[in-house]
Amino acid sequence: MGVLYRPEVGAIADVIPFCRDGVFHLFYLHDHRDPARFGPGVPWRLLQTRDFVHFEDRGVVIPTGPVGSQDQWIFTGCVVEHAGRFHIFYTGHNHHLPPVGRPAEAIMHAVSDDLVNWQKDELFAPLFAPPGYERDDWRDPFVLWNAEEQCWWMLLAARITAQPSNPRPSGVTALLTSNDLMHWQLRQPLYAPNLFYTHECPDLFRIGDWWYLVFSEFSDRHTTRYRMSRSIRGPWLAPPDDELDTPAFYAAKTAQRDGERFLFGWLASRENCSDSGKWQWGGDLVVHQIIQQPDGRLTVKMPQSIAASFGQIRPVQPRPVLGQWEVSGNAVRGGRVDGRSVLVLGELPDTCLIDMQLTLEAATREAGIALRADPEKHGRWHEIRIEPHKNRIVLDRRSPHCRTRPFDLERHCRLQPGAPIHLRIVVDGTCVVVYVNNAVAMSGRAYESFGTGWGLFVNEGSARCELSLRTR
Incomplete structure (x- = not known):
């Protein structure tokens, strides 16, 4: 029996982890890799686990929208809890929309009382890229409560529109704020280094005196990186080794349980199951445990529960x-x-x-x-x-x-x-x-x-x- 999770059909893509009462709820993008059988689009499914070895598959929790809808592909987002309810902010994606004059991506909302049964929020006004941002690169919302500023933050993978001083659109970690999770205001980007095409799957967390910004990029090494800062506002410093794994491990996000933080990403498969095949989007689930070093750097190790399963x-x-x-x-x-x-x-x-x-x-x-x-x-x-x-x-x-x-x-x-x-x-x-x-x-x-x-x-x-x- 294998230890790295993969669905029976297709592949596991971006994982959105959320921990409650000791259980990791791993929402993930399910790529069937068989549109003739399952139709176009990508839904969110849910796995539940306590040990990263035994999993319960709870099935599809956010289905794809109908053909031609904004959310025919349900792309990456986040889960937060507020006032007794659970909220998912996700990317509604449809790459068939730009030819008819509509944006490919928007931020959308769903709610639940139990983390398993979800309802898309039809009253939530989708958030589209504002002027100055590329309208088809506006995705991967990550929402957290900023206790220092007493408001909600939403980070996004975005790109600034090309300017005369910078003719190539530049990737940024965009920032929006809200007091109620429903109405959002654009702020200055949290991180805009002019280094990468875009910063996918942003994740922000604190350990001790350090804040950490994790993101994945495909313009340089196609890998998951991190930056660190003493302040949630930056500046965001690059450690000597800013990569958390190889380019085969991607779109990683984190969740914490009992003071321990874990990193969830996918190990890409290759076309035709061949060593010479092209790397594909999605594959098998890989989980690392994050360890903070005395100087603030992050390292990773095998979770003990996975090691203990080999008895x-x-x-x-x-x-x-x-x-x-x-x-x-x-x-x-x-x-x-x-x-x-x-x-x-x-x-x-x-x-x-x-x-x-x-x-x-x-x-x-x-x-x-x-x-x-x-x-x-x-x-x-x-x-x-x-x-x-x-x-x-x-x-x-x-x-x-x-x-x-x-x-x-x-x-x-x-x-x-x-x-x-x-x-x-x-x-x-x-x-x-x-x-x-x-x-x-x-x-x-x-x-x-x-x-x-x-x-x-x-x-x-x-x-x-x-x-x-x-x-x-």
């Missing part, structure tokens, strides 16, 4: 293939200063958790884990590669002739020579999610299977490792 210990069967190796139970050591060393570790279950402490000895160039490997064809596999000389970790595919460059996914890591590196790797079908030192996440896909095994490799150096393999 079955599986045997590891080390067998040297290349180089010199010493094996003592689940502890191994080996390498070769002038070439590659490979140690096969047995069969790799379809869904599993690999937990390991890997120490690269001085001057070792590379080492890592081989996935979906054939012990007789040790040059073909997917690999999680540690590169201390570049301070990075890479998810790649290796063939006898070359690495497939467009496949690369990487994350920057601070790797100290001779210091143990703690890796936690979730493999769930084609999904691979790696955590480095309980601080850095790297999510990606591995479609092609070269075999059913897994192993350890070291290139031009030596390493020692203690590891375990667990299943659910």
Whole structure:
């Protein structure tokens, strides 16, 4: 049984998390990927979970509007509670409207008494982009109560219309305010850096003395980033590493429970279920736990409930293939200063958790884990590669002739020579999610299977490792 949630039909896209009474209500955009069967449009569905492992599907909660309506596609929004009722502000999207002179996007409203049964609010006047903003890029409302200013804030992914001084429309995090959630006034943008095409899925929260603004952008790296400030008004500062995962993880938003904050995003699938296919919109749910560091930076780690769900210990069967190796139970050591060393570790279950402490000895160039490997064809596999000389970790595919460059996914890591590196790797079908030192996440896909095994490799150096393999 898999651990990363995906609907039986289609894919999970943007997740809108809301926590109440210990239960996470995960509203999400459901892309059926079959318009011939389900018709055009994207509805909101609802999942409920306490542990990110067991889910209850409550079905469609906001259906698509009729053909030609403003909300034929129900795009991203938010959930808030006020005066005993729950409110959803969502993006009504229809890309067929601009050719007939109407905006593609507007902010719309729905209400509920129980978080499951929702009614679209026909009395709410849809919020369209005002003059000075691109009318077809006005989406992803995020609403919160600003206790300092005693009013509601609404953040939006928006773009300022092109100006002579800036001929390219520029992405901003737009700001509106309200006293009653019904009537909204435009304010100056909260964040306008002139860096990105747009700031999708904005999310704003506070931990301690710091405010954090999370958003996703597709103009540079197609990734989820964050900024930090001592004030809710900014200025919004970029940390040394502002990415929260790879470009394969997108549209992430957060929710808190009992003082712990979690990040919910989707791991994109690829066309034709191929390593060479184009990245798609939507895929499988990935959840990270956010940790604030003493200097205010954010890091992420695997939620403990997900790790605990892998309770079955599986045997590891080390067998040297290349180089010199010493094996003592689940502890191994080996390498070769002038070439590659490979140690096969047995069969790799379809869904599993690999937990390991890997120490690269001085001057070792590379080492890592081989996935979906054939012990007789040790040059073909997917690999999680540690590169201390570049301070990075890479998810790649290796063939006898070359690495497939467009496949690369990487994350920057601070790797100290001779210091143990703690890796936690979730493999769930084609999904691979790696955590480095309980601080850095790297999510990606591995479609092609070269075999059913897994192993350890070291290139031009030596390493020692203690590891375990667990299943659910």
